[in-house]
Amino acid sequence: MNIMHFDIETVGGHFEASYGRVLCVSYMMDHWKSPKTIHARTLQEEQEDALPKLKELWDDVDILTSWNGKMFDFKFIQSRIFQATRQPIDKKKHVDLYHIAKANLKFRGFRLDGFAKDMTMEHQKYEVPARDWVKAMESETYPQAYKEIVKHCEQDVRMTREAFHILKPFIIRIHK
Secondary structure, X not given: XXXXXXXXXXXXXXXXXXXXXXXXXEEEEOOXXXXXXXEOOOHHHHHHHHHHHHHHHHHOOOXXXXXXXXXXXXXXXXXXXXXXXXXXXXXXXXXXXXXXXXXXXXXXXXXXXXXHHHOOOOOOOOOOOHHHHHHHOOOOOOHHHHHHHHHHHHHHHHHHHXXXXXXXXXXXXXOO
């Protein structure tokens, strides 16, 4: 069974695909030691390279895992792909670990970084200053800021994979 843990980073417009775009998508198969990243440094690269590559990857996956990915990441990607191609992504079984944690545990909050701290996970949040998120929109002018966003995204994927293994006892059914 192919299990892919993923996260996206976006910029622009109130977290809506109408006004924003994807900066990068990091992903990791469950048996891998480290994540890989699909880059979208420009709008053109997002539409011509990153989104088609991601759609192709997802076609070969049995289960996706994310943290709050059903409500944001998947819908954002689905919107950007649908806007460009008028073709929806095939529905996949998707374990949203945010919902698994919230339904079964009572912690101070349910952000991924809070969960990682509460569970003393090996992988912790990689913080990026707010100014770097703005600079990353112009990745050719500010390549270091873009690299910081990618590090952040890849660390979130490591954390998502670790959270998946911690929360496995609570995963009963996996829905599309």
